[in-house]
Amino acid sequence: xxxxxxxxxxxxxxxxxxxxxxxxxxxxxxxxxxxxxxxxxxxxxxxxxxxxxxxxxxxxxxxxxxxxxxxxxxxxxxxxxxxxxxxxxxxxxxxxxxxxxxxxxxxxxxxxxxxxxxxxxxxxxxxxxxxxxxxxxxxxxxxxxxxxxxxxxxxxxxxxxxxxxxxxxxxxxxxxxxxxxxxxxxxxxxxxxxxxxxxxxxxxxxxxxxxxxxxxxxxxxxxxxxxxxxxxxxxxxxxxxxxxxxxxxxxxxxxxxxxxxxxxxxxxxxxxxxxxxxxxxxxxxxxxxxxxxxxxxxxxxxxxxxxxxxxxxxxxxxxxxxxxxxxxxxxxxxxxxxxxxxxxxxxxxxxxxxxxxxxxxxxxxxxxxxxxxxxxxxxxxxxxxxxxxxxxxxxxxxxxxxxxxxxxxxxxxxxxxxxxxxxxxxxxxxxxxxxxxxxxx
Amino acid sequence: xxxxxxxxxxxxxxxxxxxxxxxxxxxxxxxxxxxxxxxxxxxxxxxxxxxxxxxxxxxxxxxxxxxxxxxxxxxxxxxxxxxxxxxxxxxxxxxxxxxxxxxxxxxxxxxxxxxxxxxxxxxxxxxxxxxxxxxxxxxxxxxxxxxxxxxxxxxxxxxxxxxxxxxxxxxxxxxxxxxxxxxxxxxxxxxxxxxxxxxxxxxxxxxxxxxxxxxxxxxxxxxxxxxxxxxxxxxxxxxxxxxxxxxxxxxxxxxxxxxxxxxxxxxxxxxxxxxxxxxxxxxxxxxxxxxxxxxxxxxxxxxxxxxxxxxxxxxxxxxxxxxxxxxxxxxxxxxx
Numbered sequence: 001x002x003x004x005x006x007x008x009x010x011x012x013x014x015x016x017x018x019x020x021x022x023x024x025x026x027x028x029x030x031x032x033x034x035x036x037x038x039x040x041x042x043x044x045x046x047x048x049x050x051x052x053x054x055x056x057x058x059x060x061x062x063x064x065x066x067x068x069x070x071x072x073x074x075x076x077x078x079x080x081x082x083x084x085x086x087x088x089x090x091x092x093x094x095x096x097x098x099x100x101x102x103x104x105x106x107x108x109x110x111x112x113x114x115x116x117x118x119x120x121x122x123x124x125x126x127x128x129x130x131x132x133x134x135x136x137x138x139x140x141x142x143x144x145x146x147x148x149x150x151x152x153x154x155x156x157x158x159x160x161x162x163x164x165x166x167x168x169x170x171x172x173x174x175x176x177x178x179x180x181x182x183x184x185x186x187x188x189x190x191x192x193x194x195x196x197x198x199x200x201x202x203x204x205x206x207x208x209x210x211x212x213x214x215x216x217x218x219x220x221x222x223x224x225x226x227x228x229x230x231x232x233x234x235x236x237x238x239x240x241x242x243x244x245x246x247x248x249x250x251x252x253x254x255x256x257x258x259x260x261x262x263x264x265x266x267x268x269x270x271x272x273x274x275x276x277x278x279x280x281x282x283x284x285x286x287x288x289x290x291x292x293x294x295x296x297x298x299x300x301x302x303x304x305x306x307x308x309x310x311x312x313x314x315x316x317x318x319x320x321x322x323x324x325x326x327x328x329x330x331x332x333x334x335x336x337x338x339x340x341x342x343x344x345x346x347x348x349x350x351x352x353x354x355x356x357x358x359x360x361x362x363x364x365x366x367x368x369x370x371x372x373x374x375x376x377x378x379x380x381x382x383x384x385x386x387x388x389x390x391x392x393x394x395x396x397x398x399x400x401x402x403x404x405x406x407x408x409x410x411x412x413x414x415x416x417x418x419x420x421x422x423x424x425x426x427x428x429x430x431x432x433x434x435x436x437x438x439x440x441x
Numbered sequence: 442x443x444x445x446x447x448x449x450x451x452x453x454x455x456x457x458x459x460x461x462x463x464x465x466x467x468x469x470x471x472x473x474x475x476x477x478x479x480x481x482x483x484x485x486x487x488x489x490x491x492x493x494x495x496x497x498x499x500x501x502x503x504x505x506x507x508x509x510x511x512x513x514x515x516x517x518x519x520x521x522x523x524x525x526x527x528x529x530x531x532x533x534x535x536x537x538x539x540x541x542x543x544x545x546x547x548x549x550x551x552x553x554x555x556x557x558x559x560x561x562x563x564x565x566x567x568x569x570x571x572x573x574x575x576x577x578x579x580x581x582x583x584x585x586x587x588x589x590x591x592x593x594x595x596x597x598x599x600x601x602x603x604x605x606x607x608x609x610x611x612x613x614x615x616x617x618x619x620x621x622x623x624x625x626x627x628x629x630x631x632x633x634x635x636x637x638x639x640x641x642x643x644x645x646x647x648x649x650x651x652x653x654x655x656x657x658x659x660x661x662x663x664x665x666x667x668x669x670x671x672x673x674x675x676x677x678x679x680x681x682x683x684x685x686x687x688x689x690x691x692x693x694x695x696x697x698x699x700x701x702x703x704x705x706x707x708x709x710x711x712x713x714x715x716x717x718x719x720x721x722x723x724x725x726x727x728x729x730x731x732x733x734x735x736x737x738x739x740x741x742x743x744x745x746x747x748x749x750x751x752x753x754x755x756x757x758x759x760x761x762x763x764x765x766x767x768x769x770x771x772x773x774x775x776x777x
Contacts, residue, residue: 265519330610333562336516337576337625338548351566 010433011426020425023418031237043234047226047386054225055154058113061216063228063407073214074108074185080208081194095199102192102209109184111173114212115157121149123203130205131195134175137188142167142175149205220407223398228391232411235388238299239419243369246303250310251361257311258318259350262326263341269319276315284309292380299382302375306368318353325352355434363427366420373416388412463632463665464490464513469526471505471512478736479522482508484689486526487761490682492632495659495666497680497697499673499712503732505689506669507557510635513667514554515543531632549576553626555619557637557669562622563610570596570606573625580629595624598661600654616647620654627662635667640675652678673716677701682768685709688732688743691761695768705770708744742772750774 011017038046046053058076067073085101106112121128132144144163147155157163158172167174178186196205219228261272284306291305325331331348339348375381376389377396395401395408471483483505490496498506511517513528515535528535531551535543553576556562564572573595574588583591593603601620610618619639626634639655640648652675659666659679670676676683683700685693685708693706704710714726730747733739739746745755754773762775 329556329561330564332516333554333556333622333625334564334575336514336548336554336556337579338544338550339575339579340544343579347567348564351564354566 007430007433011429014429014432016425017429020422020429023422024426027236027240027419027422030233031240034233035237038230038234043230043386044384046230047234048384051224054221054227055116055118056210057221057225057227058212058214058216059221059225060223060403060405060408061113061212061214061221062405063218063220063411064215065218066215066407071215072109074106074110074112074211075215076213077104077106077112077211078208079104079192081206091197094201095197098196098198098205100194100196100207102194102207103189104191104211105189106176106185106211107187109187110214111176111185112211113172113214114159114210115172115175116210116212117155117157118208118210119149119153119155119205120207121151121153121203121205123198123200126199126203127151128196128198128203128205130197133193135191135193136175137186137190138179140179219411220405222391222394222408228408228411231386231391232388232415234386235391235412235415236419238385238387239369239372239416242299242303242372243365243367243419243423246306246310246368246371247361247364249307250313251357251364253307253311254314255318255350255353255357256345258315259322259345259353261315262319262322263345263349272312272315273319275312279309279312282309288375289378289380292375297380297383299372299385299387302372302382306371321353321356322349325349328352359427359431359434362423362430365423365427369419369423370416373412388416461491462489463492463494463531464667465527465529466513467527469509469512469528470523471508471517472522472524473518474520474522475736480735481689481738482735483512484735484738486686486689486691488684488691488694490633490665490667493659493663493665494681495668495679496682496684497676498667498669498684498686499671499676499709500686501671501712501732503735504686505735506671506686507637508689509686510554510637510667510669514548514552514635515540516554545580549580549626549629549631551631552633552635553629553631555622555626555634555636555639557641563613563618565610567609568606569608569610569613569621572610573606573621573628576625576629591628592624595628596621598627598654598658599624600650615643616651619643619647619651623651623654623658627658627664630662631664633665633667635669637669638671639668640672641670648675655679673712685712688738689735690743691771692744693768693770694761695764695770696766699764699766699768705764705768705775706744706772707748707750707774709770 011021034043056076056078061076062071062073064075079102081100081102085103087099089097089099091097127148127150129146129148131146134142134144136142144157158170160171163171169177176185176190178184192209194207198204217227217229219232221227257272261269287309288302288305291301295301326349331344334344334348372381372387373389373392376387377393379393381387381389381393389412391412392409395405395412400406400408466489467487469483469486470481473480473482486505486509488496498509500506512524513535517524526536530547533547533551535547538547563569567575570589570592574583574585574592577583577588577591578585589606592606596603596606599620601617601624605613605617605621610621613621623639636655640651643651655666656679658664666679668676668679677697680697683693683695683697684691685704685706687708693700693704693709695705700709701713704713708728711726711728715728717725728747733743733746740758741756742748742759745751748755752773754776757773759771759773761769761771763769764775
């Protein structure tokens with residue numbers, strides 16, 4: 001039996017295994033980082049919260065690194081009244097006018113995605129009012145109308161149909177367009193001027209202006225403005241845990257069951273063999289879909305179903321190997337000195353075939369990672385957890401590939417492929433190490 | 442062959458004082474089912490063995506030596522046709538014990554075994570020391586450390602360097618593995634050890650070494666051996682008694698001193714004549730023909746086909762005749 005370090009030393013001689021180890025190491029680091037950085041409950045809350053939590057993010061924004069390749073996509077700009085230039089003037093007995101100049105640099109050629117103002121006002125009877133106007137870098141001034149702000153409000157300029165009608169074009173485009181080239185944004189310093197009228201002493205209004213860009217974070221956002229990085233990060237621990245648990249669980253149960261069946265033989269052997277044959281004609285995917293539809297789509301239920309389904313498989317091959325190993329002289333010797341059946345099975349019979357077991361379960365891990373993703377893509381994945389499969393499912397159902405939002409599909413797909421690749425590289429090398437006959441191949 | 446030598450009558454017939462013997466086998470039959478028919482591997486074998494005696498079981502390949510050992514150990518294959526008779530070990534009738542009691546009370550507590558393929562009889566995934574110690578852990582519930590200490594003691598007795606106990610079986614030479622197996626057989630201090638070809642596949646020096654160890658062990662541990670071998674020269678080193686089998690039957694059971702000088706049964710004589718000697722210049726003899734098939738063996742004496750002294754009575758089954766100087770043999774020539 002090779003020790004761990006002997007196997008590791010052997011692995012080091014294979015570059016592909018080292019690449020695989022590095023990939024798995026990075027995956028583990030990513031998983032640990034995800035779990036520590038965003039606790040489980042927080043991840044679930046963020047992922048399931050819907051648009052409210054993510055209001056300040058752009059919708060369907062590409063990852064920031066798109067700009068490294070010269071995409072020139074605008075980033076999101078946020079300006080708050082608290083940080084803006086402010087002039088105050090008393091215009092009546094209790095009427096006060098505060099002028100805010102929300103100035104920002106817009107160095108992009110592409111138009112922003114949306115424009116929105118978030119207000120918070122305090123008053124007792126008469127709500128504050130405001131007059132908005134827009135100043136472009138070339139000195140034009142465009143009035144944007146007046147508003148009354150009652151409490152907490154959101155005003156989406158880009159969605160204002162009155163404004164659209166008046167400007168003749170979507171506000172986020174017409175306000176930014178270059179008069180010389182209307183299809184391009186004019187870069188330079190813009191200003192949103194807010195004249196806030198308060199009619200009571202103590203009344204106030206604060207605002208935050210957001211110019212939504214078209215890039216966000218390292219992973220981009222989806223149709224619900226969610227930060228994909230949360231889903232991608234959290235997908236790693238879920239994929240690895242699911243794949244590992246399923247693969248190890250199934251391999252071990254199959255292995256032990258086969259060992260016991262082959263050792264005791266007789267009725268037990270026949271029973272397991274028949275169950276295996278029964279299982280062979282039962283299709284996995286429809287069973288999982290049924291369980292998902294009728295019972296629960298929790299990842300644990302799926303895992304349990306998978307364990308039950310998978311555990312009775314593999315008997316045919318393992319049995320053949322165990323039947324051969326059972327006749328080994330040292331097993332007879334163990335029997336002769338009075339070792340009990342379970343001692344023989346667990347100390348003598350099973351360890352004999354561990355070299356076959358280890359590569360097979362390492363190779364099986366990506367299968368289950370992919371299975372979980374496939375279920376999610378089919379819409380029967382866990383509805384709560386952020387997983388790679390679910391991101392692909394969202395992207396697919398929202399037509400990401402038609403809209404050119406390739407990052408949305410390709411990021412989770414790439415992570416899945418890299419995961420599979422890492423385990424496959426190690427698995428094949430382990431197979432070579434443990435099954436020396438393959439070495440010459 | 443001094444005061445404890447066993448007379449012919451005692452050997453064959455029921456003993457009033459059976460406890461004098463460690464092992465009493467009577468009318469043991471072990472038949473196997475095969476696709477061609479029933480193989481009578483051990484057919485009606487009876488013998489007794491006293492305490493602290495060594496019995497060499499001789500015979501050519503396929504004569505049922507190993508089957509006899511397996512029948513006593515109850516290490517049986519799955520295709521059993523008949524397994525009957527009586528095996529009394531230290532006053533306990535083994536045939537009446539169920540599998541679980543046999544495992545707990547007999548195996549390795551009273552009876553241990555050094556298997557034929559000793560080279561492969563060690564688990565490749567366990568350290569040798571653990572395996573040597575394992576019977577103590579299984580049968581006496583000793584903890585690991587204590588069992589290991591005992592394993593070290595036994596290893597010293599059999600001449601296995603103590604640091605070898607930390608190795609795996611594949612790191613040991615054939616002789617060392619054989620010693621490890623013998624150590625394993627000794628560790629529970631059983632009364633009877635069955636050695637199935639303990640020195641086959643080893644070079645002569647190692648053979649001699651192991652035979653000497655076995656002799657030493659016999660003195661130190663007060664054990665009784667059943668030594669199964671086809672190597673007559675080796676058996677002479679250790680045996681107090683010799684049991685010769687032919688075609689599944691016992692043909693002669695004699696004290697060693699007499700047997701090696703003057704074997705009684707014609708088959709035993711031929712067998713002895715086939716052994717090369719170092720100094721005498723003699724033509725080695727062989728027995729023409731081959732042993733009969735154990736499926737439907739011939740009636741009467743099974744050796745008759747190949748026997749130079751064959752006569753009419755050989756068509757009948759010969760009973761066991763007691764011999765001068767102790768022992769029994771099944772041959773009509775010895776009828777008086």
